[in-house]
Amino acid sequence: MSEPTPAPLPQEENQIIAERREKLAAIRAQGIAFPNDFERRDLAADLHAAHGETAKEDLETTPVPVQLAGRMMLKRVMGKASFATLQDMSGRIQIYVSKEAVGEAAYDAFKRMDLGDILGVTGMLFRTKTNELTIQASQVRLLTKALRPLPEKFHGLTDQEQKYRQRYLDLITNENTRETFIRRSRIVQAIRAYMSGHGFLEVETPMMHPIPGGASAKPFTTHHNALDMELFLRIAPELYLKRLVVGGMEKVFEINRNFRNEGLSTRHNPEFTMMEFYEAYRDYQYLMGFVERLLRQVAIDVTGHAVVSYQGQMIDLSHPFARLTPLQAMRQYNPELKDAPLEDQAFVLAELQRRKIAYHKHDGLAGLQLTLFEETTEHLLIQPTYIIEHPVECSPLARANDARPEVTERFELYIAGREVANGFSELNDAEDQDARFKAQVAAKESGDEEAMYYDADFIRALEHGLPPTGGCGIGIDRYVMLLTDAASIRDVILFPQMRRED
Numbered sequence: 001m002s003e004p005t006p007a008p009l010p011q012e013e014n015q016i017i018a019e020r021r022e023k024l025a026a027i028r029a030q031g032i033a034f035p036n037d038f039e040r041r042d043l044a045a046d047l048h049a050a051h052g053e054t055a056k057e058d059l060e061t062t063p064v065p066v067q068l069a070g071r072m073m074l075k076r077v078m079g080k081a082s083f084a085t086l087q088d089m090s091g092r093i094q095i096y097v098s099k100e101a102v103g104e105a106a107y108d109a110f111k112r113m114d115l116g117d118i119l120g121v122t123g124m125l126f127r128t129k130t131n132e133l134t135i136q137a138s139q140v141r142l143l144t145k146a147l148r149p150l151p152e153k154f155h156g157l158t159d160q161e162q163k164y165r166q167r168y169l170d171l172i173t174n175e176n177t178r179e180t181f182i183r184r185s186r187i188v189q190a191i192r193a194y195m196s197g198h199g200f201l202e203v204e205t206p207m208m209h210p211i212p213g214g215a216s217a218k219p220f221t222t223h224h225n226a227l228d229m230e231l232f233l234r235i236a237p238e239l240y241l242k243r244l245v246v247g248g249m250e251k252v253f254e255i256n257r258n259f260r261n262e263g264l265s266t267r268h269n270p271e272f273t274m275m276e277f278y279e280a281y282r283d284y285q286y287l288m289g290f291v292e293r294l295l296r297q298v299a300i301d302v303t304g305h306a307v308v309s310y311q312g313q314m315i316d317l318s319h320p321f322a323r324l325t326p327l328q329a330m331r332q333y334n335p336e337l338k339d340a341p342l343e344d345q346a347f348v349l350a351e352l353q354r355r356k357i358a359y360h361k362h363d364g365l366a367g368l369q370l371t372l373f374e375e376t377t378e379h380l381l382i383q384p385t386y387i388i389e390h391p392v393e394c395s396p397l398a399r400a401n402d403a404r405p406e407v408t409e410r411f412e413l414y415i416a417g418r419e420v421a422n423g424f425s426e427l428n429d430a431e432d433q434d435a436r437f438k439a440q441v442a443a444k445e446s447g448d449e450e451a452m453y454y455d456a457d458f459i460r461a462l463e464h465g466l467p468p469t470g471g472c473g474i475g476i477d478r479y480v481m482l483l484t485d486a487a488s489i490r491d492v493i494l495f496p497q498m499r500r501e502d
Contacts, residue, residue, distance in 0.1 A: 016149050023112060024145045038120035038143055041067040045090030047125065048133060056127040064125040066135050068093065069143060071172065072117050073150075082110065083134075086119060087172070094134040095121050101138055109142070116146030116172075164496050180484045183302060184492055187480055188255060190301040191275055194294050200251045200277060205240035207233060207257065213458065214238030214397070216450045217260040220270075233259035238397065238471065239458045241278050242426060245469050246461045253277035255476065266488040267418050270497050273476040282470035283425040284409040288386055291413060291421055291472060292321055295384075295479065302483055310416050310482055313382055321384040321413065326373040329387060333380040348372055362446050366391030366406070381414035390424075396436045396452055398424035420479055423472025430462035 027033045051064060070086030070093075081098040099107040101123075113119065123137040151162075151169055163170040163177070170177045196202065210229065212219035214236030222231050237256045244252050255275045262268060279287075296306050296317045306318035324332065331338050341347045345365040352359050352372055359371045370391065381387075389407040392400050398408035410424035427433050437454040444451035480492040490496040 013149065017147055020114060020145065020147045020149075023114075024147065027142065027145065033145065035141065035143060038069060038141060039067065040069045040088075040120070043090040044068065044070065044086070044088050044093035047093060048091065051125055051133060054125075054133075056131070059125050059127060065123075066125055067120075067122050068135065069118065069120045071146075072113065072115055072119055075113075075115060077111055080107075082107075084119075086121065094128075094132055095123070095137050095140075096126075096128070096134050097137045097140055101136065102140055106140060110140050113142055114146060114149070116148070116150045117142055118144035118146070161498070164490050165498055165501065167494055180480075180486065180492060181494060183484050184480045186302050187298060187483060188476065190298040191294070191474075191476070192255065194297055195253045195275070195277060198251075200253045200279070201249060203241070203244060203249070203252050203254055205234075205237045205244075205254060205256070207259075209234055211453045211455050213452055213455050214240075215258075215260075216396070216452060218262055218449045220259050220261045235260050236274075236473065237276050238473070239455060241276060242466060242469065242471065243458065243461045245278050245280055246464055246466050250280035250467070251278070264497065266490075267478065269477070269489050269493055272489070272493075274473045275476055276471070276473040278426070278469055278471040280467040280469050283468065284388075284411055284423060284470055287423045287470040287472050288321070288323070288411055288413075291423065291474065292317075292384075294474075295420075298479075299483060308483060308485075310485055311487060313416070315416060315482065316383060321386055323386045323388055323411075325389045326369055326377075326387055329377050329381065329385070330373050333377050337376070342369060342372075360448060362443060362448065364393060366393050370394050378414060378419070379417040382416055384413065384415045386411045386413055392436075393439075395424065396440050397427055397433075399427045399429075400432075416482055418478055419475070420482070421472055421474045423470065426466065426469040426471050428462060428466035428468060430459055433462055434459050 024033060047066065047068070051059070054064075068086065068088065070088035072084050073087045073092065074083075074085035076083045080100070081096065084095050084097065085092050086095055097107065097110050102110070120139075120141040120143050121135055121137050122139040123135045126134055126136050128134050151173060163174075167177075171181070192202065208222065208224070208231040210231060212232040212235050214234075215238070217235045219232040219235050222233065223229070224231050234256070235258055237254050237258075241252055241254060253275060254277075255273065257271060257273055259271050261270065264270065282290075299306050299308055299317050307314055307316050309315075327342050330342060331340070340351070343365075345368065348365065348368045349359075352368060355375065357371060357375045359368055363371065373387075388411045389401070389404075390398065390410040390412070392398075392406060392408055395408040395410050398410040401407050401409055408424060411422070412419050413421035427436070437452065437459070440452040441454050444453070477489050477492055480486070481489060484492060486492050
């Protein structure tokens, strides 16, 4: 299948591109058009940090040589001298280019350079009359000719869809976008450091599975030609990570990409990142405390605070998180349900129908209760809240509670109205897991596309003995949303999934 053809360009933009191609042709005729021998030695932010307070007189008496490269974002030509602003990975700095300093030929070449071009500049630092730290250029070289103009000379991209499709332009023109993804990287680094610092071993497990498992979700399918077999893109790494615990790797984690063939929304992307971890001889109660401490420390490491602002609300990660069952949460956050008979299946079913909430026809009371909770209460859980005691029928991989076998030792963590983490005491009874897989198969045969498959090898692994284990998955994208104040998951994924342009 051929690549989709981008929409036709406006006539004005076509003319600009044609003019820039003519300039490039002239450069090619003179020699090397894209030189690769410029050595960058300095970054804009480092120069500002080191010399932002240095007096004008000190820069004159003690010259500071500079060799910097960056994209030209602003340009002001004034006869025999010009100012421009270069942007590199660290920030921006002004340059001053004069005919006297660089020579007439080089100055004329500079005047023909365009916004978006990537330049290499050699010179000395000085301060202008307005006291702005500036590089006085002794040499300016064109390193890369930009054939397309930057969007909206001063204001950057404003069309949201174009931001997602052409993230490179968004990163060039929007400082907030660059800061978001720098912070995302720091969040992932902080999570990795915390886990390694607590004795966990980072591992990698397959992304193509012969059987999709580890979550209830509709998978993407693919085909392996050499093996002539259908494979599924990973919906979760859980079953492979638990195999490792069986094998004696008792504290493992993976920062992984998962793929689920489901809808898109401000909270969902078909391809997303999670951190999933398992520790032998721990239960879900311990995990809740561990996750609290992890998320709190990462927030402090990255933002400096355990209280963060998100979409106009202050989210407090500094205190122990609330713990409620689904029924307790519904009654607490929905006054009309405070005294409702939520243990009555007929009432819950009628309530779902009254509210026009879709539900699975094969669900029992527990499944219907959970659907009502998700539609009425999830979005109201703004402060960090653990929802605990999920029903067995909705938790096929979690250990049942010994005292109350109808519920599992499971939690879901909600922050700012969305699920951020899901964990539980792992089911390590091979016979119980076998029965639950068979129940999932029956549900799939009844039309539930998200029900799990039967994984015979995983059952075989459990039969070798999985120690008592706690496991949890944390949604990296959603946590990044929280710590960057992003309204949509697409704002924190560099290249979110989009419809074809055509």
